[in-house]
C-alpha cells in the first residue's frame with residue numbers, strides 16, 4: 034500500500050466518525066430529554082469489539098454542552114474482575130459520600146443510593162459505564178438497580194457492551210433482558226461500516242477498498258489497523274494487522290508494547306517504568322505511532338483487541354518475568370485501593386502459587402461480601418488451582434467456601450463437585466466434625482437439583498456422625514437440614530420433630546443461624562405464616578443474609594400455596610429486592626417462580642407469564658422454580674386456548690416425578706388435571722391425579738388434597754378426602770360450590786372463584802362464572818361453562834368471539850393483539866416466540882390470524898394498520 038498517511042486517530046477527534054450521525058442524535062435527544070424533564074434515561078449501546086462504541090461516546094462527550102457533567106468508568110477484561118471496579122474510578126473522581134461509601138466496601142444497593150444522591154446533586158450528568166460484558170456482578174447490580182430508579186434521577190446513563198460476547202456473559206444477558214422492558218431504557222446497536230465508508234477511509238492510502246471491506250467486514254477497528262499498518266498486502270486477521278503495524282516500530286518500542294500488554298486495561302506510569310526498564314525511552318514512539326494512548330488512568334492500547342494480540346505474541350519466559358515484576362510492584366505500592374483481583378491475576382500469570390494463595394482467597398471473600406458470588410467462585414477456583422501446597426484441611430476449607438458461593442449462584446455441578454472433594458479430604462484427615470459438616474452441606478446441595486434420595490441419606494449420615502461428638506453448631510445445622518429435607522418431602526411430623534431438636538439445641542448453644550433455619554422450616558410445615566414472618570425479621574436482625582433470603586422464599590411459597598395473596602405479595606416484593614441487591618440468585622429465582630403462581634392466582638395473566646418466562650430464561654439447575662414456572666405456562670396456554678399446553682407440563686413432570694416430593698409433583702399433577710378436564714378427558718384427570726392425591730392424603734397436605742380432590746370431583750372420580758381438605762376446597766368437596774366461590778373471592782382468587790361457580794347447578798352462578806372467565810381471558814373454560822348453560826336451555830349465551838375479543842379493534846384476541854404489538858415493534862417470529870414462551874409455530878399461527886383479520890400481507894402493513902386502528906400507540 035502506498036500513498037500519504039493522514040493521522041488516522043479517531044481518539045483525538047482528528048477524523049470524522051463515519052456513519053454515526055443517527056446514533057449521535059439518539060444520544061443527543063436522550064440528553065435533551067433528561068435536561069428538560071429531569072427524568073433519567075438509560076441507553077444500552079451494543080456492538081462487536083472494534084465497532085466504535087468508545088469512539089462514538091468520545092465524540093458525544095466532546096459535543097456535550099458545558100453544563101453537563103460527565104462521569105465514566107470502564108470494566109476491565111480481567112478473568113475475575115474486581116467487584117465494583119468501574120465504580121471505584123467514578124467514586125474517586127467525584128469524591129464525597131459516594132467515594133467513602135464505595136471505598137468502605139458496601140453492598141450494591143447502598144452504592145446506588147449514594148450514586149443517586151450524587152447524580153441528583155449535579156444535574157444533568159452523563160454517566161458512562163463501558164464494556165459491561167466484563168462487569169463483575171456487583172457492578173451489574175448497580176446498573177440494574179440504577180435502572181429501576183432512573184425515572185427519578187436526572188442522568189443519562191450509557192452502558193456499552195460487546196453484543197457478540199453475550200453468549201459468555203450470562204449475568205449480563207439477564208440484566209439486559211430485565212432492562213429491555215423498562216420504559217426509560219433504550220437499546221442501540223452499532224452497525225459496522227458500509228462499503229462506501231470503508232472506501233472513504235481507504236482512499237488516502239490508495240488501498241483496495243473492495244478487498245479491505247471483504248477482509249474486515251467493515252469493522253472500524255480492523256479497517257483502521259490495516260490502514261495504519263500500511264503493509265503490502267491486506268492482513269487476513271485483526272491480529273495480523275496489529276502485528277504488521279507493530280512490526281514497523283523499533284525493538285525498544287516493541288518491548289514497551291509487551292510491557293503494557295500484560296496489564297489489562299491501563300498501565301500506570303510508575304508501573305510501566307518498573308516493567309519496561311530501558312525500553313521506556315520508546316514511549317513517544319509508541320504514542321505517536323498511535324498504538325498506545327496516554328489516558329488519565331495510565332497508558333493503554335488503542336484497543337483491547339490490539340492488547341490481546343500483542344499479549345498473545347509474548348514469549349512465555351518473558352511473559353512470566355513481566356507478570357512477576359508487575360506482581361512485585363503492585364504488592365509494594367501502597368495504593369489507595371489494594372486491588373486484590375489485580376494481584377491475584379498477576380500472581381497466577383506469574384506462576385507464583387504462594388502469592389495466588391495469599392491474594393485469591395481474600396479477593397474471593399471480599400467479592401462474596403459484596404454479593405459478587407460469581408467472582409468469588411472464580412477466585413476460589415484460582416486459589417485451588419494454585420493449591421498444590423495446601424494441607425487437606427486448608428484445601429477442604431477453600432472448597433467449602435467455594436461451594437457456598439456456588440449455592441447462592443445456583444452453580445450446582447461445580448458446588449457438588451467441590452463438596453464431594455471436601456468431604457473426601459475431611460475423611461482422609463480423620464476430621465469427624467468436618468466430615469459431618471461437609472455431609473450436611475452436600476445434602477443441602479443435592480436437594481435442589483432433585484437428587485432427593487442422596488440428599489436425605491447424607492442428611493441422616495451427617496446427624497449420625499455429628500452425634501458422636503459433643504453437640505455443637507454443626508449438629509444444630511445438621512438437625513435443621515434434615516428437618517428441611519423431610520419437610521420438602523412433606524413428611525411433616527418427622528420434619529417438625531427434627532426441627533424442634535435443632536431449635537432446642539440452638540437455644541442451648543446460643544446459636545442463631547440453625548435456629549432460624551429450623552424455625553422457618555417448622556413454621557412452613559405447620560403452614561403457619563404468622564410464625565414465619567417474625568423469623569424473617571430475626572434473620573435480618575442477625576445479619577444472616579442467606580437465612581433471611583431463604584425465609585422470604587419459604588414464606589412466599591407457603592403463602593402462595595395457601596392462597597394468602599397479600600402475605601405472598603409482600604414476601605415476593607420485599608424478598609426479591611433483598612435478594613437482587615445482595616446477589617442471592619437462588620432465593621431470587623424461587624421468589625420469581627412464586628410470583629408467577631401468585632399472579633396466576635390473582636388473575637394477572639400477563640404478569641404471570643412474564644415472571645414464569647423470566648424463570649425459564651434463566652438456565653439453572655434448581656428444579657423447583659423451573660417446575661413451578663412450567664406449570665404456570667402450561668395452565669396459561671390451556672386456559673387461553675394456546676397450542677401445546679402439555680408441552681411444558683410434560684417437562685415439569687419429568688423433573689418432578691423422580692423426586693417423589695409432593696411439593697414438586699403436586700403442582701404439576703393439578704395442572705395436568707386441569708388440562709385434561711378442559712379437554713373433557715376424565716380418564717386423563719384420573720391418571721394425572723391418582724398418585725399425587727394418594728400422596729397428598731398420606732402426607733396430610735390439606736391444600737394439595739383439596740386441589741387435586743376438586744379436579745377429581747369435577748371429573749366425576751372418587752375423591753374421598755375425609756376431613757383432610759383445607760380452605761375453600763373443603764367446601765367444594767362437600768358439594769357447596771357457592772360458599773367455596775365466596776371464599777375464593779375473599780381470598781382474591783378470581784379464577785378459582787369462577788371455577789367454583791361453574792360447579793354450581795343453577796343458571797345464575799353459571800352465568801357469573803362465564804362472565805368472569807371471559808373477563809379473565811380464559812376462553813376455554815368459558816366455552817365449557819357456556820355449553821353447560823346452553824344444555825340447561827339458557828338462551829343468549831354467546832357462541833362467537835368472546836367478549837374480550839370484541840373490545841379489541843380489528844377483532845383481535847388479546848393474544849393476537851399482543852403478538853401484533855410485538856410485530857409492530859419489529860420483532861421476528863422467533864423473538865416473539867421467545868418473549869411469549871410459546872413455540873415459533875404458535876406465533877406463525879397467530880401472525881397468520883392477525884394478517885387475515887387485518888387483511889394485510891406484510892409485517893410493515895400490519896404495523897401500519899395497527900397504528901391506524903389505534904391497536905398500538907403511534908410512537909412504537
Ligand SMILES: Nc1ncnc2c1ncn2[C@@H]1O[C@H](COP(=O)(O)OP(=O)(O)O)[C@@H](O)[C@H]1O
Pocket residue numbers: 041042043044049050051052053080081082083084085086087088089253254255257335336
Ligand atoms: N464511525 C467510525 N468511523 C471511522 N472509524 C471509526 C469509527 N468508529 C471507530 N472507528 C475506528 O475504530 C477504532 C475502534 O473503535 P472503538 O470505539 O475503540 O471500538 P469499540 O469501543 O466498539 O470496541 C477507533 O479507534 C477508530 O480508529
Ligand SMILES: [Mg+2]
Pocket residue numbers: 086087088163
Ligand atoms: Mg471500547
